[in-house]
Amino acid sequence: MTLTILFLLAFLVIGTPIAAAFALSVFLNADQLNVWMDSLASIPYDGISGFALVAIPLFILVGELMNRGGLAASLATLADRIIGRLRGAFGYVMILASGFLGAITGSSVATVAAIGGALGPEMVARGYPRGYVASINAAAGLLGVLVPPSIPLIIYGSAAGVSITQLFIATIVPAILVALTFAMVHWFRSRALLPNGQEIVSSDNTSSIKGGASRVKTLSALFMPVLVLGGIYGGWFTPTEAAAAACIYAIIVVVLHRTLSPKDVLQTFYVAAVPAAAILLIIGMTGILNRAMILNQVPQDLATFMTGLFADPLLFLLAVNLLLFVVGMFMETNAAVLLMGPLLAPSAMAFGIDPVHFAIIVVMNIEIGLITPPLAANLFVAARTNDVPLIEMLRHFGWFLAAAIIALGLITYIPAISLWYRFF
Structure with a gap:
C-alpha cells in the first residue's frame, strides 16, 4: 500500500487531475494490492449512484440560480439592516451575509465569489484596505461549508456512513462559534485599520447594496434556508429531497422576480453541471482507492497503530488535527474529506469518539486549508x-487563520459544541 500512496502523491505533485490520480495510483499497483482490475469497473458508478449524493448537484444548482438572481445583494441588504448601526458594521455584514449565503450554496468558494463581488467595493469605499477586505472575505467564506447544508458534510456522511441530517444539525453551533471568532477579529482589527477607527460614510458614498433589492426579494431569499433547514429538521424532507425542493423554489423565485429569463435559467443548469460533475467524478474515482485500502485492511491497521501509539484520545485528536491541517494545505477539500474520513473514522471509533463529533472535526480542519497556503482556494x-495582489493579504489573513484554529481547538476538545442537539 505504501507504493500506492507514493504514486498518489507523485501524481498530485506533478498536477495530475485529482480523479485520475486516485484511480491511476491503484491501477499501476493492482497486482501488489491483490485487486482484480475487472472488479474495479463498477466502483465509480456505485460510488456516485447513492441517493444522498444527488443533493450535491442540486445544491450547486440552487446556489447558481440564487447568485445569478441577485441573492447576494439581497442577503447583504438584510444583514446591513440588522447590524448596520454597529461600529465597523460592514465587516460584520460580510460575515453575516456569508453565513446566509452558505445556508443556500453549501460551497465555500461560491460564497467567497458572490459576497466578495457584492460587498468588496463597498468596504473599500468605506476605508478598509483592499488586502483586509479580501482576507475577511476569504475567511468568512468558510461559513459556506460550516453553515448547513454543506457539500463536504454530505460527502463525509455518505462515505463514512454517518447520518447527514445529524451532521447538518450538529454543525450549526460550530458555525456560529466560527462566525463569532471572526467578528471578534474584525472588532479588534477595524479600529487599527480604519481612519480614526470609523468607516467613511458620506452623502456621495451611498451603499451599493441598499438599493439593489426590494423587501419582497430579500424575504424570498431569506426563506430559502428556512425551507431547506426547516424541512430537514422538521422531518419533512431528507437532505436530498430538501435540495430538490430548494431547486424548485429557486426557479420560481428568479422567474417571478424576473431576475433571470428562461434562457438564463437553462444556462445556469449548464454552469452548475460542470462543478457538480467534477465533484462526482472525484467521488467515483476516490472510491477505487478506498476499496483498495479496505481490501488491504488499511483503516483497521491504522486504527490498531493509532490506539497503540496514543493511549489518550486527547492526544489522538491532536495528532489527527495536525495531520488534517497538513492534508488540507495541499489537497482539494472534497478529495481530502473522501480520503481521510473513511481512513480515520475507525480509529476514532476505537477511542470512543462520537462519529458526528469526529465528522465535524475532520471537515472543519480540512476546510481551514482553504485559507492556508499553498492551496488556499479561498485566498486566491x-x-x-x-482585485488585490495576494501579497497584500499576507499581513491580514493570519489573524483570521489564527481565529479559525482557536475555534477548531474548542470544537475538538469540547464535544458539546457539536453534540448540542442531544441535550434537548
Whole structure:
C-alpha cells in the first residue's frame, strides 16, 4: 500500500487531475494490492449512484440560480439592516451575509465569489484596505461549508456512513462559534485599520447594496434556508429531497422576480453541471482507492497503530488535527474529506469518539486549508474577486487563520459544541 500512496502523491505533485490520480495510483499497483482490475469497473458508478449524493448537484444548482438572481445583494441588504448601526458594521455584514449565503450554496468558494463581488467595493469605499477586505472575505467564506447544508458534510456522511441530517444539525453551533471568532477579529482589527477607527460614510458614498433589492426579494431569499433547514429538521424532507425542493423554489423565485429569463435559467443548469460533475467524478474515482485500502485492511491497521501509539484520545485528536491541517494545505477539500474520513473514522471509533463529533472535526480542519497556503482556494478567489495582489493579504489573513484554529481547538476538545442537539 505504501507504493500506492507514493504514486498518489507523485501524481498530485506533478498536477495530475485529482480523479485520475486516485484511480491511476491503484491501477499501476493492482497486482501488489491483490485487486482484480475487472472488479474495479463498477466502483465509480456505485460510488456516485447513492441517493444522498444527488443533493450535491442540486445544491450547486440552487446556489447558481440564487447568485445569478441577485441573492447576494439581497442577503447583504438584510444583514446591513440588522447590524448596520454597529461600529465597523460592514465587516460584520460580510460575515453575516456569508453565513446566509452558505445556508443556500453549501460551497465555500461560491460564497467567497458572490459576497466578495457584492460587498468588496463597498468596504473599500468605506476605508478598509483592499488586502483586509479580501482576507475577511476569504475567511468568512468558510461559513459556506460550516453553515448547513454543506457539500463536504454530505460527502463525509455518505462515505463514512454517518447520518447527514445529524451532521447538518450538529454543525450549526460550530458555525456560529466560527462566525463569532471572526467578528471578534474584525472588532479588534477595524479600529487599527480604519481612519480614526470609523468607516467613511458620506452623502456621495451611498451603499451599493441598499438599493439593489426590494423587501419582497430579500424575504424570498431569506426563506430559502428556512425551507431547506426547516424541512430537514422538521422531518419533512431528507437532505436530498430538501435540495430538490430548494431547486424548485429557486426557479420560481428568479422567474417571478424576473431576475433571470428562461434562457438564463437553462444556462445556469449548464454552469452548475460542470462543478457538480467534477465533484462526482472525484467521488467515483476516490472510491477505487478506498476499496483498495479496505481490501488491504488499511483503516483497521491504522486504527490498531493509532490506539497503540496514543493511549489518550486527547492526544489522538491532536495528532489527527495536525495531520488534517497538513492534508488540507495541499489537497482539494472534497478529495481530502473522501480520503481521510473513511481512513480515520475507525480509529476514532476505537477511542470512543462520537462519529458526528469526529465528522465535524475532520471537515472543519480540512476546510481551514482553504485559507492556508499553498492551496488556499479561498485566498486566491478572494484576491481575484477583490482585485488585490495576494501579497497584500499576507499581513491580514493570519489573524483570521489564527481565529479559525482557536475555534477548531474548542470544537475538538469540547464535544458539546457539536453534540448540542442531544441535550434537548
